[in-house]
Amino acid sequence: MPLTQRTQVVIVGAGPAGLVLGNMLRAAGIDCVIVERQARAYVEQRGRAGFLAPASVRVLEEHGLASGLLAKGQSHGTCAFRGEHGQFELNYGELGQRQVLTVYPQQFLVTDLIAEFLQRGGDIRFGTTVTGMHGIDGDSPSVDCAGPDGDTYRLTGEYVAGCDGQRGAALRALPAGAATSFRRHHGVTWLALLAQAPPSMEAVTYAVHERGFAGHMARTATVTRFYLQVPRGEDPEAWTDARVWKELRTRMRTEEFGPLREGPILERTTVDLNSAVSVPMRYGRLFLAGDAASLISPSAAKGANLAVMTARTLAAALTDALVGGDERGLAGYSEACLPRIWHAQEFSHWMINLLHGPVGDGEDAVFLRRLQHARLMSLRDMRSHQDHFAENYVGI
Numbered sequence: 001m002p003l004t005q006r007t008q009v010v011i012v013g014a015g016p017a018g019l020v021l022g023n024m025l026r027a028a029g030i031d032c033v034i035v036e037r038q039a040r041a042y043v044e045q046r047g048r049a050g051f052l053a054p055a056s057v058r059v060l061e062e063h064g065l066a067s068g069l070l071a072k073g074q075s076h077g078t079c080a081f082r083g084e085h086g087q088f089e090l091n092y093g094e095l096g097q098r099q100v101l102t103v104y105p106q107q108f109l110v111t112d113l114i115a116e117f118l119q120r121g122g123d124i125r126f127g128t129t130v131t132g133m134h135g136i137d138g139d140s141p142s143v144d145c146a147g148p149d150g151d152t153y154r155l156t157g158e159y160v161a162g163c164d165g166q167r168g169a170a171l172r173a174l175p176a177g178a179a180t181s182f183r184r185h186h187g188v189t190w191l192a193l194l195a196q197a198p199p200s201m202e203a204v205t206y207a208v209h210e211r212g213f214a215g216h217m218a219r220t221a222t223v224t225r226f227y228l229q230v231p232r233g234e235d236p237e238a239w240t241d242a243r244v245w246k247e248l249r250t251r252m253r254t255e256e257f258g259p260l261r262e263g264p265i266l267e268r269t270t271v272d273l274n275s276a277v278s279v280p281m282r283y284g285r286l287f288l289a290g291d292a293a294s295l296i297s298p299s300a301a302k303g304a305n306l307a308v309m310t311a312r313t314l315a316a317a318l319t320d321a322l323v324g325g326d327e328r329g330l331a332g333y334s335e336a337c338l339p340r341i342w343h344a345q346e347f348s349h350w351m352i353n354l355l356h357g358p359v360g361d362g363e364d365a366v367f368l369r370r371l372q373h374a375r376l377m378s379l380r381d382m383r384s385h386q387d388h389f390a391e392n393y394v395g396i
Contacts, residue, residue: 003153004142004154004155004156005033005153005154005155006156006157007033007123007155007157008025008031008032008157008158008159008322009025009030009031009032009033009157009158009159009160009318009322010032010033010035010141010142010155010156010157010159010160010161011032011033011034011035011160011161011163012034012035012130012143012160012162012164012168012169012170013034013035013164013165013290013292014034014036014038014110014114014126014163015163015164015165015291015307016106016110016113016290016307016308016311017163017289017290017291017292017308017310017311018034018036018163018164018289018311019034019110019114019117020060020063020113020307020308020311020312020315021161021163021289021315021318022117022122022124023063023064023065023113023120024063024311024312024315024316024319025315025318025319026117026120026121026122027063027064027120028315028319028323029323030318030319030322030323032122032123032157033123033125034117034122034123034124034125035124035125035128035130035143035145035155036124036125036126036127037127037128037130037164038126039126039127039148040114040126043110043126044107044111044114047105047106047194047219047225047267048105048106048107048303049106049298049301049304050103050105050106050217050219050225050301051101051102051103051217051304051305052069052073052102052103052104052109052305052308053101053305053395053396054099054100054102054394055305055309055396056305056308056309056396057070057102059309059312060308063312064116065112065113065116067112068104068108068109068111068112069102069104069108069112072104073102073103073104074102074103074104074218075093075100075101075102075103076100076102076103076218077091077092077093077094077100077101078090078091078092078093078202078204079092079203079204079205079393080201080203080204080205080206081205081206081208081379081380082205082206082207082208082252082253082257083207083208083209083373083376084208084373085373085376085377087257088380089203090379090386090389090390092386092389092390092394093390095387095389095390095391096386096387096388096389096390096391097390097391097394097395099390099394099395100394101301101394103218103219105219105220106304109304125145125147126148127147127148128147128148129145129146130143130144130164130168130169131144131145131152131169132169132173133160133169133170133173133286136160136173136283136285136286137283137285138284140156140157140158141156141158141159141160141285141286142154142155142156142157143156143157143160143169158285158322159285159286159287159318159321159322159330160286160287161286161287161288161289161314161318162286162287162288162289162292163288163289163290163292163307163311164292165290165292165295166291166292166295168292170286170288170292171278171288171292173286174283174286175283178283179278179279179280179283180279181276181277181278182276182277182278182279183274183275183276184274184275184349185274186273186274186275186297186349186352186356187232187273188213188229188272188352188356189229189230189232189233189270189271189272189273190215190227190228190229190230190270190271190273190298191227191228191229191230191234191239191268191269192227192267192268192269192270192271193225193228193244193265193268194219194223194224194225194226194265194266194267194268195224195225195263195264195266196222196223196263196264196265196266197223197224197260197261197262197263198221198222198224198261199216199218199221199261200216200258200259200260200261201216202218204216204217204218207251207253208355208357208376209250209251209253210357210359210369211250211251211359212229212230212356212359213227213229213251213355213356214226214227214228214229214247214248214251214252215227216252216260223266224261226244226248228244228247228251229356229359230270232272234270236269236270237268239268241264244265245260245262248260271298273297273298273352274295274297275295275296275297275345275348275349276294276295277293277294277295277338277341278292278294280334281293281310281333281334281337281338282330282333282334287330287333289307289310289311289314290306290307290310290311291303291307293310293341294306294341294344294345296344296345297348297349297352299348299352299355300344300347300348300351300392300393302344302347302348302396305344305396306340306341306344306396309337309340309396310337310341313329313333313336313337314333316329317330317332317333317336340396343392347393353372353375354372354375354379356372357369357372
């Protein structure tokens with residue numbers, strides 16, 4: 001038998017969900033251990049989403065987790081759409097509920113959350129692989145771990161939180177039939193790019209082009225995120241800097257709207273736009289949060305926000321159970337989270353259809369691009385559509 005260590009909650013995964021959960025549990029005086037497969041340097045540097053909804057900011061602020069984003073985050077209230085129709089902007093901060101997003105790169109938030117967790121006396125183990133889970137349907141679930149130096153041990157607790165994504169150990173530990181995974185492969189792939197270049201425009205800009213979608217999102221004063229729609233299976237390394245900028249100039253229609261600020265491409269990777277929802281979000285004493293519970297396409301920037309909100313709900317339920325002996329929150333965890341998750345999934349799916357018309361000259365492709373054009377014109381011209389967009393774009 002491996003060496004056994006005991007805690008109250010074992011958290012698998014040090015992304016936003018696991019770290020928000022861990023911080024909230026530590027604030028309630030609950031012992032927990034976070035295990036993370038990657039090294040700390042990798043976790044604190046990997047680029048992900050950068051848009052936080054007002055509800056997420058409020059949750060983080062209420063729990064003492066928002067000092068960095070409040071000091072360095074940038075308010076953002078405008079997005080723009082480009083295409084053969086020209087360009088129009090939506091000041092969503094003045095539409096719907098009149099709320100704005102906060103731009104704060106996810107790696108900055110993760111770095112803040114790690115530092116705060118350690119400050120609160122938390123135990124986080126980087127470079128640690130979960131090799132198995134046992135007894136998750138009983139009273140004493142355990143997690144087998146292999147540390148960075150090859151040492152093996154077992155963490156035993158009262159509950160396990162799976163915050164390690166769709167390919168992580170938590171989902172693999174579920175027995176067949178324990179949960180239904182509702183999945184959607186959207187048939188769209190993005191080439192995700194980070195450029196060492198200042199933003200070229202203030203607004204998040206979505207470009208619709210017959211060659212495919214292109215996107216521009218500011219991250220910092222010196223780094224900008226770009227996206228290019230590419231065929232599935234595309235090799236990111238086939239996209240040289242020169243090829244990237246040429247295609248961005250074409251799809252962003254720079255001859256019409258002005259040049260882009262260009263610079264070296266720091267990161268290039270492909271992202272298949274897929275969605276998944278696990279129902280229920282628990283099995284026995286294993287609870288799923290963040291991407292492990294619901295993978296969402298990046299088209300509407302909801303992933304990190306869902307991670308924060310599911311972690312908040314799970315933290316409250318675990319605190320009630322461990323401090324007050326009240327397990328009603330844990331019993332209703334899935335029912336509390338799933339309506340919000342499906343609402344976010346619906347808007348993400350709507351955004352995918354808004355931004356991605358089929359490529360090609362076939363009859364169906366041309367017809368569907370005409371429908372896409374009609375959707376954009378409704379968004380440009382109809383206040384009711386604009387208010388609906390603003391509420392869903394900012395809400396979570």
